Amino acid sequence: MTAQVARKLRSDARDNRDRILDVAREAFAAEGLDVPIREIARRAQVGAATVYRRFPTKEALLAAAFAEQMALCITIVDEGLATADPWRGFRLVVERLMEAHALDRGFARALLSQYPRVFDLAEHRDRTLRGLVELMRRAKEAGGLRKDVVLEDVVLALMANEGIRAESRGTRVAASRRFAALMIQSFHAEPVPAPLPPAVRLPLPGNG
Template identity: 75%
Template sequence: MAKVREVTTQVVAKLRSDARDNRARILAVARLAFAAEGLDVPIREIARRAEVGVATVYRHFHTKEALLSEAFAEQMASCSAIVEEGVSATDPWDGFCLVIEKLMEMHALDRGFARAFTSELPQAADFAADRDRTLRLLLELVRRAKEAGLLRQDFVLDDISLALMANEGIRAESPETRVAASRRFAALMIQSFQANPVPTTLPPAVRLLLSRGQ
């Protein structure tokens, strides 16, 4: 009996280890796929790339929304930290500019998270709650910048979503070039959001790909 229990314990431990490995691999594949191709990558394709069955994916993540939320949990935390940093700035305009610059740089590197953050797709409760809290903080920062007379009065939060969507379209040969292009675009957006725009020197321009095929 002792031998049977030992073998049973080893089998259970192996199954648990395999399950953890499968879960980690599914998440890693999902992050890469969503970041490179957006949110429309089907679960079946995620399963194929992770070398597991579709049923295995759903055993770990009951819905695609749950997979999306966990895949982007780290990015959501980073996004929240950026907005919190902006809100804590003494000057609301400085805080607003910091948020725009950092969010656009972050989203330039991760198409999937950009879409998850700005989309109206259903999300798991934790992700949705974190996003809603972050948006409330962002609205508070916008209010302060307007009251200080620094942000144009007709600015709305959807203008940030619009900028992020445009930022997502940046095509470049490397992540570093995408970030450089995003910084220049962020500077242009910040000037357009300013109540009384003051022309400033833009970050250096970089060569971009005009289409996927170039």
């Protein structure tokens, strides 16, 4: 095998892998995490065997598809922990996590589903949640966060945020920012009404 042929094969393999991951992310975002591997292979225009060679299990495919987004979540929480004012750090974390989820609904579903319990995202998710718990503790001690707010309340807000339905990414982000502002006000120990980001028009249930 010549060096040129070898390079071509490696390039084709990278292209196939990138296409598989792109298709998987789109499918998981639009249809949930139960889209079969064979269907992802069909949409990526490769054989199922090609997918399985690179990702032996569904869990391995999910982990690879969302590795970058999971790293972003860790970075967001770490930056919140590094903020001098814990309440401000908490606010920034909620805002940025919700925006990240609005931009990638497939990732939000993966993060909030049962799948992370059994594949590589579990360790990263647990690290993110531990950091968030620590940030909440600091924000409570500083008097910014309500004493009765628990991690499950933040998770509930993230789950509700995942339910935002809009065709364009820009509209989803705008709606997410307004929702985040509402949630943050409800989490504050001494809530003071503040102007909300602009409202956006979203499809009502039953209207598409």
